[in-house]
Amino acid sequence: MTDEPTPVPFTLAAAGMTDVGLKRTENQDRILMHDIVYAVADxxxxxxxxxxxxxxxxxxxxxxxxxANKTSVRKLPTAAEVQRQVQLADDRIREALEARGGTTLCALLQIKAPDQGRDNVTAPITAVPPWTSSFAVKVNTDVISKVTPEMLAEHRESTTPSTAPLPVLNEEIPNLLLVNVGDSRGYRLRDGALQQLTRDHSAVQEMVDAGQITEAEARNHPHRNLITRALGAGAASHPDLTVLQPRVGDRYLLCSDGLSGELTEDILQTILVNFKDRTEAVRVLTGAALEAGGRDNIAVIVIDVLAAESPLPEAAEN
Structure with missing residues (x-):
């Protein structure tokens, strides 16, 4: 019989900011920070x-x-409820803008806890998407509008690995859910090592997965801003959902591509390791992205997993 790790009560603490960058006149990035939901939208x-x-x-x-806070006892959402809320966001954006705009979304949420979280990253698509060869040298849109739902469905049916069923719920201790649509990213720093937990829904990521270009080439590729999945635009908007096992001492980073597109993973890791104060880490990350070029709006949230404070013992009756 294998001993399962005992879930430990935890709390989340975060700091975040956005910056217009050095090349844009408007800041279209938004962040959300709450003890249940943290999100970056680009x-x-x-x-x-x-x-x-x-x-x-x-x-x-x-x-x-x-x-969650409507009753005296906080009611955390399930993964299915979060997925429905993301779909509602997609519907609202499409109705409001009629495909004139869209957004990425990367969010970390507390949810009703599965018995066992998954810490693995989604397997990459290995087949070459049929539409990448027809990309023009210059692209003026951020979302691939010419990719029809039928094209996406046919391609992904033959390449996307099956998704494991979500585990049975446990009501006692919450777990974490990472949600991703587009190319805003979620990272986790654990024991000093940084891991990207999300997979970009982008043209260059599919080219990297297919072996057409390298990660280094993707950073400056002319199609680096072209994404294949977004809320409110394009043919696909369904999110990737990953249930994660929270561990005290973990640090999560949510960011738009205005940060990840300017800084390498080694630089991100160095800053997150060396700057223990969350607010200072956010400031240094943003400053480093600006120094690297600041070509886009920048959104950053740093979230620490802390041990929950033990309740004070009740006074003994005389």
Missing amino acids: GMGGHEAGEVASQLAVETMQEICTF
Whole structure:
């Protein structure tokens, strides 16, 4: 019989900020920080459209906090309920903007705990998408609009690995759920080592997975801003969901590509390891992205998993 690790009560503490960057005139990135939901949304589109899309995304996710706190005993969402809320955000953005804008979303949430979380990252797609060979040298849109739902369905049916069923729920101690649509990213620093937990839904990521280009080439590829999945735009918007095992001492980073596109994973790891104070880590990360070029809006949230404070013992009756 294998001994399962005992779940330990935890609490989350976070710091975050956004910055317009050095090349853009508008900041279309939005962040959400709550003890139940932390989220980064990177808007895209024409005049005000990206800003509206990212704002709608975080406002819709914030409703989870409202629902959870309606009763005296906090009611955390399930993974299925979170997925439905992401779909609601997609519907609201499409209705409001009529495909004129969209947004990425990367969020970390406390949910009703499965008996066992998954710490593995989704397996990459290995087949070459049929539409990548037809990309123009210059692309003026952030979302691949010419990829139809039928094209996506046919390609992903033959390449996407099956998803394991979610474990049985345990009501006692919450777990963490990582949600991703687009190319905003989620990382985890554990025991001093940084791991990217999300997989970009982007043209260059599919090229990397297919062996067409290297990770280094992807950083400056002309299609680096072209994403294949977004809320409110394009043919696909369903999120990747990963249930994670929280461990006291872990540090999570949620960010838009304005950060991850400027800084290598080694630099991200060095900053997250050396700057223990969350607020200082966020400031240094943002400053480093600006020094590296600041080509896009920057959104950063750093989340620490801390031990929950033990309740004070009740006074003994005389």
